[in-house]
Amino acid sequence: MVSTDGSTTHELVRDLQNGRLYACTSLKEDATILDVGTGDGQWAIDVAKAMPRARVCGIDVRQVTAAPSSPSNVIFETVNVMEGFPFNTGTFDLVHSRLLCGGITDWRQYLSNLWRITRKGGSVECIEVELALLGQSAGRTLSDCVARWNALVPDYLNNLGLDSHCAQSLDSRLRELPFEEVKHEAIEVQLSTDSLALTFLKDVIDWLESDTPVEGCRDSLEIRNVRQAAHDLRACLGSAADVLSMKWHFCSATK
Numbered sequence: 515m516v517s518t519d520g521s522t523t524h525e526l527v528r529d530l531q532n533g534r535l536y537a538c539t540s541l542k543e544d545a546t547i548l549d550v551g552t553g554d555g556q557w558a559i560d561v562a563k564a565m566p567r568a569r570v571c572g573i574d575v576r577q578v579t580a581a582p583s584s585p586s587n588v589i590f591e592t593v594n595v596m597e598g599f600p601f602n603t604g605t606f607d608l609v610h611s612r613l614l615c616g617g618i619t620d621w622r623q624y625l626s627n628l629w630r631i632t633r634k635g636g637s638v639e640c641i642e643v644e645l646a647l648l649g650q651s652a653g654r655t656l657s658d659c660v661a662r663w664n665a666l667v668p669d670y671l672n673n674l675g676l677d678s679h680c681a682q683s684l685d686s687r688l689r690e691l692p693f694e695e696v697k698h699e700a701i702e703v704q705l706s707t708d709s710l711a712l713t714f715l716k717d718v719i720d721w722l723e724s725d726t727p728v729e730g731c732r733d734s735l736e737i738r739n740v741r742q743a744a745h746d747l748r749a750c751l752g753s754a755a756d757v758l759s760m761k762w763h764f765c766s767a768t769k
Contacts, residue, residue, distance in 0.1 A: 522717065523613065524556045526710035527641060530701055530762060535561050537697075537766045538608055538637040543567045545607035548631070551614045552578055555590055561610075562588035575617065595624060604633045612641040616721070619675045621687055629691045629769060638767045640688070642681035645671070645718065648702060649758040659750040660758065662743045667722070670740045681763040693767040700763050706756045715760065716751075719744045 528535065535557065541547075544567045549558040552572030562570040562585040570588040572578060578590040593600060596619055609628050618624045628638045646664045668678035677683070685698035705712045722744040 521554070521556060522710055522713045523553075524560075526703075526714055527612065527762075529710065530703065531764070535564065536608060536610060536637075536639055537764070538639065541565075541608055541637075544569075546605060546633075547571070547608045548573065548601070548606045548610065550595060550609065550611040550628070551575075551617065552590065554578070555580060555584070555588070557610065557612070558588050558590070559584050595627070596620065599627050599631055601631045603630050604636075605631050607633055607636045609636070609638045611639070613643065615642055615645070615671070615678075615680050616676060618677070618680065621677055621680050621683065622690070625687050625691060629693065629767075632769045634769055636769050638688070638693075638769070640684055640763075640765045640767075642684055642763050643714075644681045644761045644763070645678065647705075647715075647758050648761060656750045656757075659743070659747045663747045666736075666740050666743045670722075670736060673736065681761070684763050684765045688765055688767045691767070693769055696765065696767045698763065698765045700761055702759045702761050704756060705751075705758045705760065711760060712751070716748065719748050 531537070543565060545565065547558075547561060547565075547568055547570045549555075549561070549570065549572040552558050552574045555572045555578050558570050558572035559581075562568065566585065566587060568587060572588065572590045573593040573595070574590070575592070575594045577592045580588065580590055591600075596617075609632050611628065614624075625638075625640075628640075632638055645667055647660050649660075671678040685696065688696045703711045705715060723741050
């Protein structure tokens with residue numbers, strides 16, 4: 515998973531969904547809900563608070579410690595989903611997945627597992643973002659930084675065994691599975707100064723500059739180049755960020 519500030523990401527995605535926690539409109543009050551890649555657990559906690567009769571489970575490859583104030587109807591488990599899901603077929607009414615571009619190595623297998631653990635009539639909701647930046651800059655320095663970022667970061671992720679185009683492929687991959695209905699919405703979000711979207715991008719830059727994603731990469735030159743591209747982009751953003759945007763993809767599928 516791309517490591518970002520959980521509260522920033524949660525607030526940004528909720529804003530993009532007009533304040534909603536999920537797209538499903540037919541979720542029953544006592545639903546069983548799974549949050550994959552739960553991070554700090556904020557989404558799972560908010561859903562559990564909003565639906566006190568529901569049973570909510572958040573899973574992540576890293577251990578999540580629930581705050582003492584967390585509602586009693588939410589639990590957290592440590593699960594590496596690329597090693598499989600420890601749930602029976604047809605367990606959940608809603609499966610929620612968000613920003614796993616930095617953790618999933620086989621998206622077809624992953625989405626197939628989401629389909630399997632969802633009940634008939636239940637929903638899968640996936641949210642991913644394209645890390646390549648959109649927009650034209652009037653300044654050559656920023657243009658060069660963006661071009662370098664867009665050229666290096668996708669290849670770097672692919673060389674880590676990840677899928678730099680997972681966001682763009684979500685819709686088509688979900689349609690390959692026997693879902694009854696699949697809906698897709700792409701939203702281009704401006705990176706205006708001091709916006710949540712800009713804060714999110716800076717979190718991604720922090721992640722690329724850290725040691726977290728390099729475990730699967732043995733090319734020290736590639737690592738240095740990507741870190742330099744991330745560093746240069748951060749230095750160039752400033753007040754010029756409002757000419758750039760990122761595209762978010764929201765997919766929901768009914769089984």
